[in-house]
Amino acid sequence: MLFRNHPRGLPVLFFSEMWERFGFYLMLGIFTLYMKAGADAATPAKSGLGLAPQDASDIYGTYIALVYLTPFIGGLLADRVLGYRKAIVIGGVLMGLGYSGLAVSGYGPLFFLSLLLIIVGNGLFKPNISTLVGNLYNNEEYRSFKDAGFNIFYMGINIGGFVCNFVAAYLRNTYGWGYAFLAAGVGMFIGVAWFLAGTKHIVEADVIKPAAPGDQPVGALLGQVFGPAAVFAAAGWFLPPLIGGPGTTVFGTASNDAFLFACLPVTYFYYSLWRRSQGEDRERIGALLPIFGAVIAFWAIFHQNGDALTTWADRYTRREIPEVAVPFAEAVGGVQRVDTGLRMVTITDDHGNPVPGPDGEPRKELGPDPYFDNVPVDRRPPPPPPACAAEDRPAATAAECEQLQTKLVSTELFQSINGFFVILLTPFVVGFFALLRRRRIEPSTPAKISLGLFITALSTLVMVAATFVTHNGHEKGSALWLIGTYGVITLGELCLSPMGLSLVSKLSPARFTALMMGGWFLSTSIGNKLSGILSGLFTLFEHKSGVFLINFVGALVAASTIVLMLPRLRRVMSKYLGE
Template identity: 50%
Template sequence: MNNSTSARHPKGLYVLFFTEMWERFGYYLMLGILYLYMTDKKSGLAFSEAFANDVYGTYIALVYLTPFLGGLLADRIFGYRSTIIAGGLLMAGGYLTLSLPGVTPFYTALLLVILGNGFFKPNISTLLGNLYNSSQNASLKDKGYNIFYMGINIGAFICNFVAAYMRNNYGWGYAFAAAGAGMLLGLVIFIAGQKHVKEADVIQPTQAEDMPLGQVLGYIFVPALLAGALGYFLPRLVGVDSFFGSTTNDIFLFACLPIVIFYVSLYVKASASDKGAIGALLYIFFVVIIFWMIFHQNGNVLTEWAKSYTDRSVSKEMQATLKPFGFLEEIKMPQDIEIPKAPDAAAIAQSMQENLPYYFKNVPPQALPAPGSSIYLISTELFQSLNPFFIILFTPLVIAFFNFLQARGVILSTPAKIAWGLFITGLSTLVMVAAVFASQNGAVKVSAWWLVGTYAVITVGELFLSPMGLSLVSKLSPQRLTAVMMGGWFLATAIGNKLSGVVGHVGAESSNLALPFYINFAGAILAAVLLFVKVGSIAKVVQDKTGQY
């Protein structure tokens, strides 16, 4: 490949960096306010918390399930650049459709974004990996993915400030429209910089053991539809409402089974030279499901915690500073409400249930503002910027830490980094367990520092895991199956994402606010142990295939 380089990285890295930055700006802007929009009883959709969790989990699951199809079509037919452009246009259309009020535009928009992300997401990651296939820069692949990952998180950081400004000043529709504008800007950058990535857009010929595309569609998608139907009817046949908390959960998880079987068949039918690499990837895919289950609760469980259980009030001095930027949410006390003079628990509970805005449900009566007055709070979606902020802050530190170990002869293999990432993720959930105890199970509001702490810890786990996972897929995948295996990574993400909705639903219906975090801790530690016992054998596969760890 004849790409000129800057600091030895191919120029195409920076084209993809800015493309992904603006695509993620749109995606995370929409995701940061999605749950809030669904549960807003005044100007949103007024969904219940449990139903909003189901919709949220199904949406973010399907967003990461469609990359299987998008990767397959790019690998076999369309190539990566054309598929990326088509996906970007679909996503932009989805965000703009979300700007329209009502349930019908809402579900239409989610479908467009789901399809668009399927075409966009696996193929831009694959294109990046292909830029590093030359012997001159192959050793920089991990660092290239880390740089790319930082671009993702710059977009994810700034988007929530734009969302808060647009929502607080103009309404939900303008906030969603801003997401569409970001996606269109990313497409302009990608199209303008194609000369730097076109040589990485190479369709590899299929091999005798590869399943033809028609068979993939016939053997996977038709069975997936049938399996989804089984997920709908089977619980009713055995006399239960659902197996996994709701009908949508059952349909989705059953429908995933044929796709999982497809990936297992890749391993069974693989040649001897490919079997070890595909098997190692499938094992990694299995354990990282738990990470994504925990990580994407930022959009439902942690958003609900920020909205209802976190003290978001600011001083008058901070109000004067932040209000012009639109970063403060106004909560108004009803004019005709009668606040009990004494802290009468029964009276205030009844008053809260019937008349008080959500934020005051765990505020002592004596601390309530006067009837008809307003208070200003840090907008809930701004907490979504904590994770990308810490990624931008911690990425150089994590890279420096790995370099520090390497200089002393301690080299962590890629699977070892992922295993430690899972363990650290488990520790982050204990921060929220402590927050629940500090809040007396939600009876009083607690400091925002609990959320800051949990986001800081899980971000370290993410930096050990997520960019390393993308790099590992690129390293180990048979070249003709790279996008399909990248789709497998996103399939694992999809299943984890759906489980985040399941856990959120369980939490919404439980009186114990710590329950989701106990589930998260147990899952993360189990997944870490399962990977630690296989680190040596997976690292050997990586070394045999690439000469690196």
């Protein structure tokens, strides 16, 4: 029923993307937690990297930005050289190797090499599988179902994103971080195998467009874009401290400066592509570029789920599991155990930063697990007996002590809320727009995108309210605040993200389809880097509502910008697409 009235290739791409996103979001759900987690002497496999919160946010933001910047290259190579299917297979294999590398690496060269493999692999996989979805609907028989097809495809993304966090929680709580990262790699390899098995159904969509007279060779084009990008990145890294003194930055860290400076020539490339184009190509590209600019705000907010909202879930949300629900939680792998007894713990400030002692090293003292830092003493469970603190306790005593530990919902499971709402709401959103289409009052695709941004702005107000209810995080708040904000932003996401993919595939000039899809992901990349910057501010604002209010203003301005442009966008779509 789900795929009725759609091309036979859609299930192939649906499940391939589902498994790819399983790996991607599994890694993303535990990445920040892994970087911030300290050493675990009892179980070394459960030891994290022990990075400071701001360093973890910096790496997270850079990774999530680069992973969506490389689709520019991947789209170009698929358009001109590789074809879409070959690019997808190569990209999937590289990503699987990258996740597997994280399973065996600490904080060293292999850690960064693994991230690089994921970044390059995603650049080859992500834009081209979306382009294939669009190409399946070039046949007149399916053309009117394109928006619905992208909504269904998007549901596949989120089935993977929903399931993966339960797998991650079970593996990292039971065996350690490495097993969870390895599961991401296995999921990626399953996705590649499924894609290869069904490739006969998408052959017709894998068409390399011939270059038009005047189009630059791929090598020259990459040199024109990424040569200046490298120069600008170096300028962003080295110039601020040379001008302002050691430690001076423009956007908070040297990596932020380098990345955002590097984006300037890439952004200029798209502007010059529009400027050099003529006639229909010029109008089509000119309609897409403002959309690319506006959706930066959405991604800057949305991908804070892997950092700021994960921090909120970890430190400021009540996660105790009622005893009656513990067996079910253990069955799905969602239990994190913490000890109320006294042990050596690192002292942190209100923002999670280690407090240095007289020798400059982080201060440590006897205390309960940091989860209880903002739980009033009279609401904490009683500590276990002193025998539980003995390292040479017998196995029977160890089992009894384990039963006395407080059972919490694993933090990464909150990342599944978004996927759950996508799966739940997609049929309603698709049905609602289908009803409007039958009545000939369906909004245009750009109007849907602006609606998505308005809804996204509203989602940030839920978290503003949460900061006041929890007295700025001095007390833990209900999980309903996170469930609420994820529910609202998911509705905005369904109006924006699949619609944006559909719009790019429909409105792009034929020979630039994957390249323009790369432009969409460039916007995602810039937004993702901003998400890391904003999440870093979360630890610096005196009142935690500050970041969420910035999010609100940004989404509102972006939505209003698209609304003002709707007459022009409708004119272009009516002229060339008959919509």
